[in-house]
Amino acid sequence: MNSIISLNLLGWQPFFQQQLTLDEFEQTTVARVVAHHRSEYVVRTEQALSRMPITPSLPPMALGDWLLLDGDNRFLRQLDRKSLFKRKSPGSKLGEQFIAANVDTLFIVCSLNQDFNLSRIERYLALAHEAEVEPVVVLTKQDLCDDVDEKRQAIQSLDPLLLVESVNALDCTSCEVLLSWCRPGRTLSLLGSSGVGKSTLINTLLGNEIQDTGSIREDDSKGRHTTTSRSMHFMPSGAVLIDTPGMRELQLTACEQGVSQTFADIDELAQRCRFGDCQHTGEPGCAVQQAIDRGELAPRRLANYFKLMREQARNSASLAEQRAKDKEFGKMVKSVMSESRHYKKGC
Numbered sequence: 336m337n338s339i340i341s342l343n344l345l346g347w348q349p350f351f352q353q354q355l356t357l358d359e360f361e362q363t364t365v366a367r368v369v370a371h372h373r374s375e376y377v378v379r380t381e382q383a384l385s386r387m388p389i390t391p392s393l394p395p396m397a398l399g400d401w402l403l404l405d406g407d408n409r410f411l412r413q414l415d416r417k418s419l420f421k422r423k424s425p426g427s428k429l430g431e432q433f434i435a436a437n438v439d440t441l442f443i444v445c446s447l448n449q450d451f452n453l454s455r456i457e458r459y460l461a462l463a464h465e466a467e468v469e470p471v472v473v474l475t476k477q478d479l480c481d482d483v484d485e486k487r488q489a490i491q492s493l494d495p496l497l498l499v500e501s502v503n504a505l506d507c508t509s510c511e512v513l514l515s516w517c518r519p520g521r522t523l524s525l526l527g528s529s530g531v532g533k534s535t536l537i538n539t540l541l542g543n544e545i546q547d548t549g550s551i552r553e554d555d556s557k558g559r560h561t562t563t564s565r566s567m568h569f570m571p572s573g574a575v576l577i578d579t580p581g582m583r584e585l586q587l588t589a590c591e592q593g594v595s596q597t598f599a600d601i602d603e604l605a606q607r608c609r610f611g612d613c614q615h616t617g618e619p620g621c622a623v624q625q626a627i628d629r630g631e632l633a634p635r636r637l638a639n640y641f642k643l644m645r646e647q648a649r650n651s652a653s654l655a656e657q658r659a660k661d662k663e664f665g666k667m668v669k670s671v672m673s674e675s676r677h678y679k680k681g682c
Contacts, residue, residue: 342381346437346522346575351401354414359403363411368400368436369567378402397421397433398565399522399577418466420524423586423650431588431654435524435565435577440469440516444527444536447480447501453489454639457597458585459526460493461643465593468524471516474501475532477509493636494599504536513540519573526579537578542571587643588650598640600632 345367370377376387385408401414420434443459463470477483503509568576609620626632
């Protein structure tokens with residue numbers, strides 16, 4: 336990965352160029368985060384890779400972030416992000432985990448077998464809408480499915496304008512329908528649960544050759560290179576492709592706008608309810624329940640809307656509380672240190 340590569344092929348766009356001053360343009364080096372290990376970031380400039388130890392002075396960064404470096408490849412500043420995917424940290428741990436930054440298009444990968452799940456697709460759509468990233472639902476294993484059109488229609492019913500494609504991830508010709516999004520300078524990301532065929536799809540899009548110069552894999556929590564790591568690939572078409580591990584858990588946080596946009600039909604119906612504070616659980620004159628009674632809205636969809644709204648609100652409140660505690664703890668530590676210095680001077 337030490338060969339020369341243009342900024343355009345790294346995904347550089349006018350959005351980032353406009354953030355540079357004239358002095359920065361002439362005197363600094365632009366780099367992109369291409370891997371995030373336990374103790375260091377790996378960044379890529381036009382000329383080469385370099386490693387950046389993680390220190391408290393660095394801002395939290397994600398795969399896909401853009402940075403400015405000085406002449407010695409030291410961090411100067413991080414550029415504003417165009418987009419950011421994040422989730423609540425898995426398990427009971429309170430915190431946010433960055434997934435990928437500065438993505439233009441999200442391929443939501445779902446297989447047409449037993450993995451097919453509308454509620455899961457809605458969850459990924461909420462994440463994409465919150466980040467203001469174009470979502471494309473990619474249905475894999477169409478060669479093993481007898482009701483492709485029916486399942487495509489089920490997804491299309493979530494949003495008439497939603498882009499949906501079905502492919503056989505093993506067939507290069509079948510996957511050509513995705514190439515219109517794989518243009519030079521564009522950054523794509525794939526999200527989906529384990530076993531949906533993301534790795535197969537990536538291999539096909541890359542021409543079945545993932546070379547060391549074309550991808551950089553991140554360490555997992557055990558510090559080993561595995562298929563459960565994030566990775567950045569450089570496609571023959573000139574696009575950048577960010578793969579993510581199959582996620583067993585994708586809990587939303589601070590995602591109210593994304594959920595609302597994903598369920599825009601429910602929000603629109605709610606505007607026609609008799610009472611402004613209608614909870615859509617049986618109140619008289621509830622337009623949402625009336626739509627369910629008429630068969631225009633699936634009960635499953637309303638239940639998932641409630642679930643995602645409660646989840647993101649609960650996680651956001653927990654994270655806000657944790658940040659407040661951390662802030663108070665930090666103030667206490669500073670106060671104790673200040674008193675300690677004052678005491679020593681007095682002695």
